[in-house]
Amino acid sequence: MDRASSNLVELRDLKVAFDGVQVLHGIDLNVGRGEAVGLVGESGCGKSVTWLAALGLLPGKASVSGSVQLDGQELAGGPREVFERVRGGRIAMIFQDPSSSLNPVLRIGRQIVEALSLHRGLRGDAAKREALRLLDMVGIPDARRRFDLYPHEFSGGQCQRLMIAMALAGEPDLLIADEPTTALDATIQAQILDLLIQLRAETGMATVFISHDLGAVSQVCERVCVMYAGRIVEEGSVAQLFSEPRHPYTRGLFDAIPRIDGPRQRLIPIPGTVPNPKHLPEGCSFSPRCFRAVEACRSERPSLETSADGRQLACFRPVPANEPVETRTRMTEDMLQ
Template identity: 80%
Template sequence: MSTTATKLVEMRGLKVAFDGVQVLHGIDLDIARGEAVGLVGESGCGKSVTWLAALGLLPGKPSVGGSVKIDGQELRGAPRSALEHIRGGRVAMIFQDPSSSLNPVLKIGGQITEALAIHRGLRGEAAKKEAWRLMDMVGIPDVRRRFDLYPHEFSGGQCQRLMIAMALAGEPDLLIADEPTTALDATIQAQILDLLISLRAETGMATVFISHDLGAVSQVCDRVCVMYAGRIVEEGSVGELFANPRHPYTRGLFDAIPSIDGPRQRLIPIAGTVPDPRSLPQGCSFSPRCSRAVEACRHELPPLVSIGDGRWLACTRPVSQAPIVVETKGWIAEGAMQ
């Protein structure tokens, strides 16, 4: 959790259960103004559920507990009118599949101007000109002509750019990007990442980047939270955590990354899968897959504690401080540890 004084978001003890099955087990997380935070982990770890719960967007009737505040305003239990002001206005979210997020029977221009009308009160010619500006900002060419096109007339990468334009329509303080590059090819992924970086620099908004891609996280984020089975198990700055991952799960994620240079070697996968939330292990949830686990790990749940230098760790038998070199897209983390 961040110790920054200028907190935008404060999350404390966030818990979620579906039909009595606990899937989030008390998430504590702070986001500072202008900060970029990455959430990484395998599918089913609770990354997306954390923010859907925070914004009241979970389907059905889940049981949600804990506290989520933005600028001191409590979102948990807030009336619908207050949440509608926050969602899209203060906090915007983009998803990994833009084709399912854009309305296929409405023109793009109408979808962007609708967001402008709701969150900024712009209508008519003023809304159209602002929509053109947003489309141009995210890299859509020939905006005046394409304003009246339908989503299917754009490529996948352009649809994702349009989703980002809609998210920016409310001038949010926080942008949550939920695996926004998953369905795109490598070249378009790099363009979307560059766009997110430049938009953050231009607007000063904070960013939460949810991804499986450690290379993408290294490019976009200042701080990283590693999630496993509904809990944060390690947290730290990108430089520190990438150079010296201490949790066995985090280290396993790095060991499974193929090396671009050097001899061809077999990848080292993490055995097994994320446990079913209906039958979690009694102690550390990662213990059945962990080569360092001892008997105590199977009976005692380690708390998330500070280990200094802004690092947080939930493990009783952390990985020793060993050198690690991680090759990612245009970025190399090197650790010269003792």
């Protein structure tokens, strides 16, 4: 099967603007059937906006253009009814703060049954049996008794499990997990990650995992897209990016992670912050923060090109393989002087 025919979702030249300010600059992204894709980058890089735009969930003031195809069917620009059938049905999304996504005045059982009714047409006892099965599947203990509890009677980790159960109610082909472990402690984070991996193996659904946590991405995903200032700057397999990140931004994300294995070494922070979309620099958006930037980087914008090993990269001066950390430290210090 060729790559094109195996794609479940295809985003092409997806652009988003708010009040005339461009925040996404032409995103091209595929998600294959059953594939797990990670989307990483600092806050404000456009990770969540990409998928909110793809699902038609942005506010009315947002201007969205480009193509969003699900199994070859164009969604962008389509009627509201098409999105309502897709959202929660074929594509489900869970958010980082489950307490704000669950209705605080409705019992949790009713909320799951409502999803089953909308997306699968189940009613009465059949809907309740399926809701209890979903609660068992996501690891909620004593599901029958807790079916009639309210969201505030569950812990943060359990609320996230409830959101996953609601997302699974429509038997989605794609689950988008937007920072699903951010507000949880380390032990509960590990449990949620294990649950996502298990559910994907059991159901065969594709997963998009949006996160700042590169360690979590390495556990859950097969392929990673790195975003910066509304663009994808590097894309490749987990093995490629974690063993040899080539874009200076990707390399910077790894260099800023504390490590407990190997010899002690100095962390290399990325200078500055993500630029305001209203005032993007000319050329490469990362050039003001980049330890490898030269004049061409400040005047021209690199395009996303596919290399011989299959990864995609938008950079005029990629990080050489096996570059010593001392070299990057020195280059960063020279840039800051």
